[in-house]
Amino acid sequence: MGFSLGIIGLPNVGKSTLFNMLSSARAEVSNYPFCTINPNVGIVEVPDERLYQVQKIIGSSKVIPTVIEFYDIAGLVKGAHKGEGLGNQFLSHIREVDAIVNVVRCFKSQEIAHVAGEVNPKNDIEIINIELNLADLALVEKRLREVSIKAKAGDKTLRKQAEVLQKLKDALGAGRPARSVKIADNEKDFVRDLPLLTFKPVLYVANVDESGNPEQVEIIEKVAREEGTRVVVVCAQLESEIAQLPEEDAKAYKKEIGLSETGLQKLIKNGYKLLDLITFFTANQKECRAWTVKKETTVPQAAGKVHSDMQRGFIAAEVIHYNDLASVGSYSKAREKGVLHTEGKNYVVQDGDLVLVRFKV
Numbered sequence: 001m002g003f004s005l006g007i008i009g010l011p012n013v014g015k016s017t018l019f020n021m022l023s024s025a026r027a028e029v030s031n032y033p034f035c036t037i038n039p040n041v042g043i044v045e046v047p048d049e050r051l052y053q054v055q056k057i058i059g060s061s062k063v064i065p066t067v068i069e070f071y072d073i074a075g076l077v078k079g080a081h082k083g084e085g086l087g088n089q090f091l092s093h094i095r096e097v098d099a100i101v102n103v104v105r106c107f108k109s110q111e112i113a114h115v116a117g118e119v120n121p122k123n124d125i126e127i128i129n130i131e132l133n134l135a136d137l138a139l140v141e142k143r144l145r146e147v148s149i150k151a152k153a154g155d156k157t158l159r160k161q162a163e164v165l166q167k168l169k170d171a172l173g174a175g176r177p178a179r180s181v182k183i184a185d186n187e188k189d190f191v192r193d194l195p196l197l198t199f200k201p202v203l204y205v206a207n208v209d210e211s212g213n214p215e216q217v218e219i220i221e222k223v224a225r226e227e228g229t230r231v232v233v234v235c236a237q238l239e240s241e242i243a244q245l246p247e248e249d250a251k252a253y254k255k256e257i258g259l260s261e262t263g264l265q266k267l268i269k270n271g272y273k274l275l276d277l278i279t280f281f282t283a284n285q286k287e288c289r290a291w292t293v294k295k296e297t298t299v300p301q302a303a304g305k306v307h308s309d310m311q312r313g314f315i316a317a318e319v320i321h322y323n324d325l326a327s328v329g330s331y332s333k334a335r336e337k338g339v340l341h342t343e344g345k346n347y348v349v350q351d352g353d354l355v356l357v358r359f360k361v
Contacts, residue, residue: 002066002069003068003292004070004071004097005069005070006071006073006096007073007103008103008128009102009105009128013105013124014105014207015072017237017240018072018234018240020243021234021236021263021264041070043067045067046065046279047268051288053326054322055283057329058288058331060286061286061287063288064289064290070101071094071097094132094200098275099202099203099271099274100200100203101205102125102128103207104125105124106121106207106209107209108209119216121223122223125223129175129198132177133176133198134172139195139196140178143165144162165190168196172198177199178196178198178199179201201275202227203229203230203271203274204220204223204224205263206221206232206234208234208235210235212233212235230273232267232270239259239263242259275294276295276296277292277293277294279352280352281322281353281355282306282354295351297349298345298346298349299314299348299357300314309359309361312361313360316342316343316344317342317343317347317356317358321352321354324339327339
C-alpha cells in the first residue's frame with residue numbers, strides 16, 4: 001500500500017465531486033449535508049512512467065503500481081467535536097489516514113447552497129481547524145487526567161508523560177495544532193498511541209469553478225503559507241465530468257482547455273512532498289512493482305515493505321537508479337558499465353532506485 005488521504009471539509013464544498021474525479025468509485029453527490037454517510041474509499045494507482053520503462057527493460061510479465069487510498073469523509077459542521085451533525089463518527093474515520101485533504105469551496109452557485117450562507121474560505125478553514133483542535137483537546141485532557149492520577153505515586157516516567165500531555169493541552173487550548181508542539185525523540189513514545197487529528201499534515205484543495213476564483217484562492221494560499229503547507233487548485237466539477245468521457249475524447253478536451261496536469265496528478269505530487277515520500281522499484285521476470293516509502297528509509301527497511309523475511313534475513317542489495325538503467329538499456333549492461341552497485345544495511349534508498357534484495361532466513 002502507498003499512503004492514504006482523508007478528504008474533509010464543510011458540507012456542500014465538493015468533497016464527493018472531488019472524490020469522483022479522483023477515483024473510479026462513485027460517491028453519491030447531493031445538495032444537502034451528510035449525503036456521505038460512511039466514508040467512501042477509492043484506491044487509485046499512482047501514474048509513474050518509470051515503472052513501465054523498467055518493465056520493458058527487465059521483461060516483466062506484469063506491472064503493479066503503488067497506490068493511494070482516498071477516503072471521502074462526511075461534511076463536518078460547527079460543533080462536530082460534540083457530536084453535532086454526524087460528529088465524532090466521522091472524526092474517528094479521519095484518525096486512520098496519513099494526511100488530511102481539506103477541501104475549501106471557492107465557487108458560487110445558486111443550485112448548491114453553502115452551509116454558512118456565503119462563500120468564505122477563511123471562515124470555512126477556521127471552522128474545520130477549530131473542530132479538529134477541540135476533538136484532540138478532549139482526547140488529551142482525558143489521557144492527562146488518567147496519567148496524572150497514576151503519576152501521584154511518584155513514577156518519574158509518568159510525570160514526564162504528564163508534562164508532554166500538558167504541553168499538548170496548552171497548545172490545543174490556545175487554538176494551535178498538536179503538530180506545532182516540539183516533542184523530543186525520547187518523548188514520542190508518550191504520545192505514539194494517541195491518535196490526534198492535528199498531528200496529521202494538511203493539504204488544502206481550493207475547489208474552483210471554471211473562472212478560477214483567483215481572489216478566493218489567494219485567501220487560501222495565504223492561510224497555507226502561514227501554516228507551512230500547500231494548496232492544490234482544482235475545478236472538481238469540470239474534471240469529474242472529463243473523467244466520465246471516453247479516453248480519447250477526454251485527452252482531446254484537456255488539450256483544448258489547456259489542462260496539462262490533472263487534479264489527481266497535482267494531489268499525488270503534493271501528497272508525496274507533504275509526507276516526504278519516495279518511490280522505489282523491484283522487478284523480475286514475473287512482475288515489476290513500485291513501492292512507496294519515506295525519505296531516509298534504509299534498504300533493509302524498504303525490503304521489509306516487500307516481505308518481512310527480506311528485512312529479517314537481509315544480507316545485501318543490488319541497486320541501480322532508474323536513470324542509469326534507462327541510459328544503458330539493460331541489467332547486464334548496467335553490470336558491465338559499473339552502474340549497478342551492491343549496498344549494505346546502511347544504504348538509504350533513493351527515489352527511482354531499482355532494488356534486488358539478497359536475504360537468507
